[in-house]
Amino acid sequence: MSKSKYSPDSDGYYGEFGGAFIPEMLVPNITELRENYLKITESEEFIKEFHHLLRDYTGRPTPLYFAKRLSEKYQTNIHLKREDLNHTGAHKINNTIGQVLLAEKLGKKRIIAETGAGQHGVATATVCALKGLECVVYMGALDVERQAPNVTKMKMLGATVVPVESGNKTLKDATNEAMRDWINHPEDTYYIIGSVVGPHPYPDLVARMQSVISYEISLQLNTHIGRSFPDYVLACVGGGSNAAGGFYHFLENPAVKLIGAEAAGKGIETSETAATLALGKTGILHGSKSKLIQDSYGQVIEPYSISAGLDYPGVGPLHSYLQATGRCTYIPVTDQEALDAAMELTQLEGIIPALESAHALALLSKQTWNRSHHMVIILSGRGDKDMDTYSKYFSHESH
Amino acid sequence: MNRIDELFTRKQESVLSIYFTAGYPELNDTTHLISGLEKAGADLIEIGFPFSDPVADGPVIQASSHQALENGMNLDILFEQLLSIKATSSIPKIMMGYFNTVYQYGVDRFISKCATSGVDGVIIPDLPPEVYEKEYRQSFEAAGIHTIFLVAPQTTPERAEYLQALTKGFLYQLSMSGTTGNPVVGEAQMVVGEDPSVIPQTNGMPVMIGFGIHDHATFEMACRHANGAIIGTAFIRHLATLEEDGRQETRDIRQKTLDIRQETGDRGREIGEICKGFIDKIRG
The missing domain is CATH 3.40.50.1100 (Rossmann fold)
Incomplete structure (x- = not known):
């Protein structure tokens, strides 16, 4: 690019x-x-x-799958970018x-x-x-x-x-x-x-190494719907690599709305959260200046999320910039919302997502969508690694 | 004249700088440590202000930073402690810590607090010199606060020249590339010992060697190549392990400090004894 x-x-x-x-x-x-x-x-x-x-080792391109039953439920057109099908199970x-x-x-x-x-x-x-x-x-x-x-x-x-x-x-x-x-x-x-x-x-x-995600989406959409860009791309953001890759080739196309899902943990009003872009102030951690969850003296506050991959007090500087310029919107998603979304995808489409990716799926229930719009959700990883968490959750639910 | 410059005008050899983490072992030890080190014969003091994520530090300074934060240390408390000892302490003082804490405090506010609290210089290892030059140099220099930059063994000569042009007071030469506290055990291990040419040609700018200097032998070794040396981890370890390292000299200091504690309850005297024991050992 x-x-x-x-x-x-x-x-x-x-x-x-x-x-x-x-x-x-x-x-x-x-x-x-x-x-x-x-x-x-x-x-x-x-x-x-x-x-x-x-191609030959990882299995790319990963499919762009039109999720028919999920689309019916949310009255829109949902395409899942199946990064979960990569070798090793994630992007x-x-x-x-x-x-x-x-x-x-x-x-x-x-x-x-x-x-x-x-x-x-x-x-x-x-x-x-x-x-x-x-x-x-x-x-x-x-x-x-x-x-x-x-x-x-x-x-x-x-x-x-x-x-x-x-x-x-x-x-x-x-x-x-x-x-x-x-x-x-x-x-x-x-x-x-x-x-x-x-x-x-x-x-x-x-971001460049991950940009293959949006590159493929563009080609696949062209085949599926006759245009090379969606109306929305939705992705989860911890550090933000699958989102950066999924947004990359659409950043300069204002017709594509970009939404990131942050881990709110038990809620952004609680102290147990990892929603950096909602709560963080500009600071310096791990070599770059970006939004950071910290106290008034600049001590980094330990984050919390049910998802180990989103359990991070910082975020990539690109995302802080996309938020500051209004190019991208970031929405906090709680543990519970993510768990519900994981269950929903599993039962409607037969795909068990990683807890991280479930945060992106949870964005679906946060607003109403246009019937004619096409959205791509980056399914960044598969849920195999999260079976312990899921099984605890569902045994709790059934009581 | 800045007291760091005064020091190097007066003394060019065997200059000893001691680092400690403010708020460790106890929140209010700062003033005791400063006067203890000053009386015991340190030439320069580096006061570390703790950060939650000290990536350039090894386990000993990490643990002391963690404990200091647990004890409640922050920059407001530290500046108050420094202000309280300003009238009675004349040893040059350098604040050392990570940039995020300074950035959140407000760089200008930090500088003015340094100036009013008797601080002579700062070392901020993760503040890039390029950013310093562009955004902050003028404010530090206007307030008369010296900024000291680190030079690593792999630093290219061109970059060392650039760092030297920005630095005030002295250049901080690392004995080796690594985090703090990896002990130098022999001169051959000290990169500056193997190849003295890596010390930048400083045109009279004093050079202090730091990282891995931990006893009399390594201090002497460093002093052969520079104006003096900086000791941090070994001093923190000395503060931390008085009870457990098993050596007779440590037991002696330990016994003395326990006696002071029991007889007088005077923390200042106790810390003073600990500082004296350490500096005597280093000076030999």
Whole structure:
């Protein structure tokens, strides 16, 4: 995609958001990446290998499925972008394939990553197995406990999983620890960040790797409905990578309305929430300036969401910018609304969504829709990893 | 004249800077630590203001930051503590912490509080020099607050020159690239020891070496390559582990501080003894 007003400037800023707020020890790593990422990812060789792997290894293009019964219920036309059908079960692998190729070109031998729900960790461990690279995944100790199947997968794939005991023992703390590892291994290590967060150029790099989602939507809609854009794209936002990828090619088309679903947890009026764009103030965390849930002294407040993948106090700088400019609307969705939406999709369409994706589905019941409109909902991942949570919820419901 | 400049005019060798986390071990230890370190012979003090997510720090400073926040430390309390000791303490003081806390406090408000509370300089490791130069340099310099930048072993000569042009007071040279608290164990491990040429040509700008300096030997080693050294983690560890590291000298200090506590209940004297024990050990 050519330079648009939604691309970062040369210092990595989207309006006032973004940048690279990193200690001096990381400057050489970040400079190396910044100076090479476009050159490499836009090279013919990279594009060829990236698309080959996306097709033959991951199974892309993922289907754009017209959800007939869900559409009837909401009196509109709903198309589900089936990222849940990717190898490893979520959109995360688009990014890890791209970044592991980049790491290889940069001559790195050791890969590190952070993970919350474990989806990005599994996707990273997978590409490292594929490429025969050493892989270390940092995961909050609490998440290690609540996402046990993904921990087993990562270990089976040959990765070392390091449980992080600091802070709230979730995604934020895992990210801190991954950054410390990177600071301590400045020469040989490549850090595969899993979302559109972190210092420049990561937000732009990850958005580009995920932009294949909106690229395919555009082609598929053209075949299905005879035009290459929908009226709406709906996606969940934690750090915001599936949303960034799903919005990417539609950002400059004002006919496409873009809505993000944030995790409200138990409600934005409670202290147990992760709705960064609803509640956050501008701040600096993990190398970039963006909205951040924090107290008046700038201490980061531990977030809460039923969904480990959305349990993060920050958000990618692109989303802060899209909100500030009014290009995109972000709506908080509670745990309960997400659980109800997951149940509804399962029973109407026979698809069990990830809890993260269920937040996007929950947007459907929040407003009335036009019968003739077409919307795309990014179904970012499948629900296998969430069966424990679902089973607790439904056993509770039946009492 | 800024007291950091005064210090380096007066003394060019074996300058010892000690870092501690404000609010640790107890909320109101700040003034005791400052006067204790000053009396015990430190030349410079770095006062860390805690942040919830200190990515450049190893486990020891992380834990002290966490405890300090649990104890209720914040910038308003810290500036009040510093103001209360301003009239009686003349040692140069540097505030060190992460940018988000400064940003939320308001950079201008932070600068003016530094100026009125007897702070001479600041170190904000995650504030990029480019952003500093464009948005904040003028305000810091107008208030006479020195901003000190870090130089890593991998920093290119061009960038080191740029950092030196922005920095005031001294350059903070990292002994190695890493988070705080990875101990330097031998001169060969200290990158500056292996290759002294990585220390930027500073045209008279003082250089202090930090990260991994933890005892008399590593302090001496650092002093051979620079004007002095900065010790943080080892001091925090000293404060934290008096009860458990098992060495005779530690037991001696521990016994002394316990006696003071039991006999007088004087926290200032107790902390003073702890500071003296540490600095004597480092100075050798």
